[in-house]
Amino acid sequence: MRLSKNAGGFDGPVAWETPGTRAALCRWAARLLGKMLGWTAVWLAWLYGVVIAIFSGGVAAVAALPLVVIAYLVGAQIYGLFKLWRMYRILTVYPWRQQPDGVHAERRGPRRVKAVFVLPIPDQPEKTESPEEHGGVFRIWDRVVRKGFHDELWYAGDPRFACVVARPGPKTLSYVAQPTAYDLRTSPRRKGISPEARRRARSIGARVAD
Structure with a gap:
């Protein structure tokens, strides 16, 4: 397959029809989804530990701080998946x-x-x-x-x-x-x-x- 170099205009088949593009976007989405599910599992496990600490009379305030960080990481992966639709549209137009x-x-x-x-x-x-x-x-x-x-x-x-x-x-x-x-x-x-x-x-x- 040969792509255009420094070409003006919009000539050529859209990227979505180029061999390998669909698989590449699927891999990108699968990797992001895997990270999101992984961090979500970590967040739930940590939350369970904090709840146990509270009922056992332990210090839960410090233990709860990582929940904020992990929630941010989950949110970042969700935002990444939101970009999936925009990337798909670009690949089907250009x-x-x-x-x-x-x-x-x-x-x-x-x-x-x-x-x-x-x-x-x-x-x-x-x-x-x-x-x-x-x-x-x-x-x-x-x-x-x-x-x-x-x-x-x-x-x-x-x-x-x-x-x-x-x-x-x-x-x-x-x-x-x-x-x-x-x-x-x-x-x-x-x-x-x-x-x-x-x-x-x-x-x-x-x-x-x-």
Whole structure:
């Protein structure tokens, strides 16, 4: 299979029809679901221990603190599963593209490295945008670039709104987006959007000004 490199427009079959894409998204969802169920089991087990401590007269306040941390981890996995629908919509609307040097490692201190994506706009390939990976402390691509990534990045979507990014294959799927794409507190994009780009953006539920 050969993907387009630095291609303008939206030509080519959508990513969902590309061999390996459906399996990659299923693996991504299964891994996230497994983590959610695992942390939920830990939370319930810890809660049981706290209840036993309370009835036995033990100190339960300190023991209850990890429940907050574990609940946060469960919530993070649930939020990740919420992104599954957005990723699916992107993959069924946009084709995969290959982008050399599509992600860079930006050092944010002695120990923190952030993945910065630089992706061309489909109908204006001379221009680029930098959507950000969503996931808080669970940003997959921060770890990928920290270990070193020298392949051509795969991406599907419009970086002015939202994209799915991946290693060649596709592998290591993740979701990147602009704040203006879905956040009602921001003003939606208005200028420089072709009719086709506007149609596809609305197909994935992104906000586009009239």
